[in-house]
Amino acid sequence: MRFLPFTIALALAPLSAAAQCGGEFSNFVLGLKNEAISAGYDQKTVNDFFRGVRKDQKVLNADRAQGVFQKPFIDFSRRLISQNRIDRGQAMSSKFDSVFRRIETTYGIDRGVLLAFWAFETDYGAFQGDFNTRNALVTLAHDCRRPELFRPQIFAAIELFSKGDFDPNKTTGAWAGEIGMVQMLPRDILENGVDADGDGHVTLKTSAPDALMSAAKMLSELGWSADQPWLQEVRIPEGLDLSETGITNKRLISDWRAKGVQPRTGDLPFDDMNAALILPQGHKGPAFLAYPNFDVYFEWNQSFTYVLTAAYFATRLDGAQVYDAGQPETGLNGTQMKQLQQRLQAKGYDVGKIDGILGAKTRQAVQAEQSRLGLPADAWPTPELLNRL
CATH class of the missing domain: 1.10.530.10 (Lysozyme)
Known part of the structure; x- marks a missing residue:
């Protein structure tokens, strides 16, 4: 087990019951400053980090507008996967072959896995996001939807700032605070960042070796079994x-x-x-x-x-052929999916948020009701199931 220094461990501790979200934004920021100082960061570091921080409404708008995940797998995969992306992936595999060989030797993770993340997250580094990362993290921590996820990321960003690997005014990324070519949150960078190019810094925005090795280390730490299929x-x-x-x-x-x-x-x-x-x-x-x-x-x-x-x-x-799409039965649109989730919830199922997305909980509830009603229990909701409910 790897232990962090006391100040980092304190800063990265889970959100306590006493920690607050919401309220006046300026008061919220003041609370973050006080907590950072209590964690051992000096006044100048804290002031420099938070100077000019602001609430970003565009971040909140993006957080609430993730309709793309309502698309079924066939539509979604065809939207994200193109021959151009495959060709570019193969080109990147050749260009950074030595890095991928190091990854395969060190972590046993197939290059296709990392290339896919690289492609989907930033189109191989071309589009890394232009949201100010500090502002995004503070905005999402202040918002009371998921403060337990984003508040610790603020203190991880402060630690990166103290190491010279984060600029609160210039570091940009995705709306949810992810940074770099493979879009890693500050805490993940702090815990799994690898200086693969040997320049003394973990630079995920401009160094493909750093980004790829860091992503591989993170997957390994998350439990990836070396040299096994997925x-x-x-x-x-x-x-x-x-x-x-x-x-x-x-x-x-x-x-x-x-x-x-x-x-x-x-x-x-x-x-x-x-x-x-x-x-x-x-x-x-x-x-x-x-x-x-x-x-x-x-x-x-x-x-x-x-x-x-x-x-x-x-x-x-890695060379697999295009999947056989078959002839799936007609599914539900976003409005119908929400109706389905409401009806399942009324029957006592935990489907999570009513969001029109066929997630794991909704699938499990659908499968249970299909079995009860004598329908094919394949977890794919159809208009017939909606009508039967």
């Missing part, structure tokens, strides 16, 4: 018990093989490895086996659709 396209047999599918229903590979699940190409690895059978758009659409490393993706991003698309794109960059 996702594989498969075909499912007629008559499969669909209630056994879903990200939380894991079976041994040998069990899936015995049930008639077969890889679309190649072979299934490791009979004694657990895997979940994922049907992102029901039993008539694409099918994938998700191996243990797939779960690590959710530590990077909470969106099921994003995670599956990133994992699938990584396999494409």
